Amino acid sequence: AEYGYDAWLRYRSIEPGERREEFNRFSGIVVEGTDEPLAHTAARELSRGLSGMLGREVSVLEHAGDAPCFVLGRLGRSPIIDGMFPEGEASLGLGREGYALRHEPGSGRIAIGADSDAGLLYGAFDVLRRIGTGQSLKGLNIVERPVNGLRMLNQWDNMDGSIERGYAGSSIFYEKNRFTQNLERLRDYARLLASTGINAIAINNVNVHRIETELITEALLPEVAKVAEIFRMYGIKLFLSINYAAPLEIGGLSTADPLEPEVAAWWRERAAEIYRTIPDFGGFLVKADSENRPGPFTYGRDHADGANMLAEALEPYGGLVIWRCFVYNCKQDWRDRKTDRARAAYDHFVPLDGRFKENVILQVKNGPIDFQVREPVSPLLGAMPLTNQMIEFQVTQEYTGQQHHVCYLVPQWKEVLDFDSHLKGEGSTVKRIVDGTLHASRYSGFAAVSNIGCDANWTGHLLAQANLYGYGRLAWNPELSAEGIADEWIRLVFGSDERVIQVIRGILMDSWSIYEKYTAPLGIGFMVNPNHHYGPNVDGYEYSMWGTYHFADCRGIGVDRTIATGTGYTSQYAEPNQSRYETLETCPDELLLFFHHVPYTHVLQSGKTVIQHIYDTHFEGVEQAGKLAELWAGLSGLIEEPLHRQVAERLAEQAEHAKEWRDQINTYFYRKSGIPDQQGRRMY
Numbered sequence: 280a281e282y283g284y285d286a287w288l289r290y291r292s293i294e295p296g297e298r299r300e301e302f303n304r305f306s307g308i309v310v311e312g313t314d315e316p317l318a319h320t321a322a323r324e325l326s327r328g329l330s331g332m333l334g335r336e337v338s339v340l341e342h343a344g345d346a347p348c349f350v351l352g353r354l355g356r357s358p359i360i361d362g363m364f365p366e367g368e369a370s371l372g373l374g375r376e377g378y379a380l381r382h383e384p385g386s387g388r389i390a391i392g393a394d395s396d397a398g399l400l401y402g403a404f405d406v407l408r409r410i411g412t413g414q415s416l417k418g419l420n421i422v423e424r425p426v427n428g429l430r431m432l433n434q435w436d437n438m439d440g441s442i443e444r445g446y447a448g449s450s451i452f453y454e455k456n457r458f459t460q461n462l463e464r465l466r467d468y469a470r471l472l473a474s475t476g477i478n479a480i481a482i483n484n485v486n487v488h489r490i491e492t493e494l495i496t497e498a499l500l501p502e503v504a505k506v507a508e509i510f511r512m513y514g515i516k517l518f519l520s521i522n523y524a525a526p527l528e529i530g531g532l533s534t535a536d537p538l539e540p541e542v543a544a545w546w547r548e549r550a551a552e553i554y555r556t557i558p559d560f561g562g563f564l565v566k567a568d569s570e571n572r573p574g575p576f577t578y579g580r581d582h583a584d585g586a587n588m589l590a591e592a593l594e595p596y597g598g599l600v601i602w603r604c605f606v607y608n609c610k611q612d613w614r615d616r617k618t619d620r621a622r623a624a625y626d627h628f629v630p631l632d633g634r635f636k637e638n639v640i641l642q643v644k645n646g647p648i649d650f651q652v653r654e655p656v657s658p659l660l661g662a663m664p665l666t667n668q669m670i671e672f673q674v675t676q677e678y679t680g681q682q683h684h685v686c687y688l689v690p691q692w693k694e695v696l697d698f699d700s701h702l703k704g705e706g707s708t709v710k711r712i713v714d715g716t717l718h719a720s721r722y723s724g725f726a727a728v729s730n731i732g733c734d735a736n737w738t739g740h741l742l743a744q745a746n747l748y749g750y751g752r753l754a755w756n757p758e759l760s761a762e763g764i765a766d767e768w769i770r771l772v773f774g775s776d777e778r779v780i781q782v783i784r785g786i787l788m789d790s791w792s793i794y795e796k797y798t799a800p801l802g803i804g805f806m807v808n809p810n811h812h813y814g815p816n817v818d819g820y821e822y823s824m825w826g827t828y829h830f831a832d833c834r835g836i837g838v839d840r841t842i843a844t845g846t847g848y849t850s851q852y853a854e855p856n857q858s859r860y861e862t863l864e865t866c867p868d869e870l871l872l873f874f875h876h877v878p879y880t881h882v883l884q885s886g887k888t889v890i891q892h893i894y895d896t897h898f899e900g901v902e903q904a905g906k907l908a909e910l911w912a913g914l915s916g917l918i919e920e921p922l923h924r925q926v927a928e929r930l931a932e933q934a935e936h937a938k939e940w941r942d943q944i945n946t947y948f949y950r951k952s953g954i955p956d957q958q959g960r961r962m963y
C-alpha cells in the first residue's frame with residue numbers, strides 16, 4: 280500500500296525490545312459465545328494485527344488449546360469467558376459498547392469479554408493498540424466503556440465527488456454523481472474509524488443539493504444500503520443529511536410546511552421505505568434555515584415544529600433527528616452594529632427548550648461563530664436542560680491551515696470540553712453536558728466534520744491523521760490527554776524510537792499555538808480570504824454580509840459584546856463567566872478582541888500593549904513555524920523516507936505561508952495605527 284494508507288493500523292512488526300517475547304507464545308484467537316458478524320470482524324482484525332506485529336500467521340482457531348491464546352467472547356454465553364469473568368455483567372456493567380480485558384496468569388490467556396459484539400470489536404482494537412504502543416498485557420485487568428453515546432463523523436461529501444471544505448483530495452464515497460465502486464476503501468475507512476471508537480457517520484454534506492436530495496428515494500437507497508452494510512460490520516450506524524424542502528423538490532408536493540399533514544405523511548412514507556432497506560438506519564442530519572438552506576421558517580414555523588415532524592416519522596424505528604444549530608442571519612448589513620452573529624444560535628434555540636421530541640438532538644458547534652482558531656465556548660451548550668444536545672467539532676482544518684499547515688486540534692477540543700459553564704454550579708463542564716450526565720439527557724455525544732479524502736494517506740498532511748485519530752479517542756473518553764493521544768498515534772505510525780516520538784509529539788503539541796500566533800490575534804477571528812478561507816485577508820469579510828467583523832480603525836480593534844455598551848452577548852453566559860468576559864480587566868487575553876473593542880495601546884494582562892502583542896506574536900509564530908521544519912528535517916533517516924518527505928514538503932510550505940500571514944497582518948496594523956514596533960523590525 281502507499282505510504283500513510285494504513286495510518287494508525289499499520290501493525291508494524293514489533294522489535295524484540297518491544298516485548299516480542301511476551302507475545303510470541305500466543306497460538307491464536309478463539310471466539311466464544313457469539314456468531315455475530317461484528318464478533319468475526321473483531322477476530323479477523325485481531326488476527327490481522329497480531330500477524331503483522333508478530334511477523335507470523337496468528338489465526339482464528341476452533342478451540343482454545345493449552346498454549347496461551349486470545350479469547351474473545353460474550354459474557355453469559357461461554358464457560359471459558361464466564362470462567363475468566365466470574366463476576367459477570369451484573370457487576371462489570373459493560374453495557375452496549377463496553378468491554379473488559381483480563382490476563383489469566385495460569386493459562387496465559389488474554390480474554391476480551393463484552394456484553395455486546397460491538398464491545399468485542401472495541402476490545403480487540405484496544406489490545407492491538409496496547410501491543411502496538413509497546414505495552415505489556417501481563418496482569419492486565421481493565422474495564423472500558425465509552426463516555427459518550429454518540430461518537431459521530433459528518434462527511435461533507437457531495438455526489439459529484441467534491442467535498443465541501445475537504446483538503447485531502449476528492450470523495451472516497453462518490454464519483455461523478457454515483458456511489459464509488461471502491462468498497463475496499465470504504466471498508467478501510469470504517470476500520471480506521473472503529474479502531475478509535477467512532478459509532479456513527481453521516482455520509483453526505485449538510486448542504487444537500489439536488490441529487491443528494493434523492494438519497495432517500497428508491498433510486499438510491501439500495502446503494503446507500505451497501506455502504507450501510509460496510510459500516511455496520513464495524514459497529515458504525517449510517518445517517519443521511521436531508522434537504523428540508525425534499526417534499527417540494529422531489530415529492531411533488533406544493534409545500535414543505537412541517538405542520539401540513541401531507542408533508543408529515545410524505546416523510547413517514549420515506550422513513551418506512553428507508554427502514555425497509557436499512558433496518559438499523561441511524562436517522563437524519565439536518566441543516567435548516569441556515570446559510571440559505573430551506574427550513575421551517577419559510578412557513579412561519581419554528582425549529583421545534585420542523586424537527587419534531589421528522590422525529591415523528593423516524594420514531595417507530597428508533598431513528599434520530601440531529602438538528603444543527605448553526606442558524607444566523609447570513610445577509611447582515613455590515614453597517615448594522617446591533618446584530619451580532621455570535622448571539623444567534625442561543626437566541627434562536629433557548630426559547631424552544633422543552634419542545635423537542637425525545638429523539639431529537641441539537642448539534643451545536645463548539646464556538647458561537649465558526650471553528651476559528653480561537654473562540655469562546657458556545658453559550659448554547661448546556662443552556663437547554665430539557666433538550667438533547669451534542670457538540671460539533673471540525674476535524675477538517677477549514678480555518679486552521681487547511682491541512683497545509685500542521686495544527687493538532689486535540690488541545691483546542693480539550694479546552695472546550697474542560698470549560699466550566701457553571702450552568703448547574705461549579706463543575707458543569709462541557710464534557711458533562713455533552714456526555715449527557717449534567718442534564719440526564721437521553722441522547723448526547725460528539726459530532727465532527729471529517730478531514731479525509733482520496734489522498735493516499737487519507738488526510739493530505741500526514742500529521743492531520745492525528746486529528747482524526749484524536750477526535751475518535753476523545754469522543755470515547757474526554758479525559759485522555761492531548762499528549763497521550765499524540766503519543767499513541769505517533770507510536771502506531773512511526774514506531775518506538777524515543778527521539779522520533781519526542782520530536783513529533785513536540786511538533787503536534789506546539790502547532791495550535793504557533794498557528795494562532797501568526798494568524799488572527801486575540802480571538803478576533805475571520806481574517807481570511809473570502810469563500811475558500813485560505814490565507815490572510817484582514818478585511819476579507821469586513822464589509823460583507825456574513826456577520827464576522829473586527830472593526831479595526833486607526834484607534835483600535837475588537838467587537839464590543841458586553842452588556843454595558845455592546846451587543847449583550849456576554850449575558851448568554853452564567854456567572855462567573857459572564858462577569859469575567861464582561862469586565863475588561865478579567866477577560867482572558869486570548870479572547871479579548873472577541874469581547875471588547877480596545878485601543879491599540881490597551882495593556883493586556885501579559886503586560887504588553889495590543890499592538891505590540893500583534894507584532895511580537897506574528898514574528899514569533901513565523902520563527903517557530905520555521906523551527907518545525909528544521910525539527911522535522913532532523914528526523915531524516917529515522918523514519919521511512921516517503922513518510923518523511925510528505926511532511927517535509929508541507930512544513931516548508933507552511934513556513935513560507937506563515938510569512939505572508941505575518942507581513943499582511945503586521946503591515947495592516949502598522950498602517951492603521953501608525954505605532955512603530957518597539958523592536959524596529961521590518962514592516963511594509
Ligand code: GCU
Binds near residue numbers: 443444566605677
Ligand atoms: C461553514 C463552512 C460552510 C459550511 C457551514 C456549516 O460556514 O464554511 O462550508 O457549510 O460552516 O457548518 O454548515
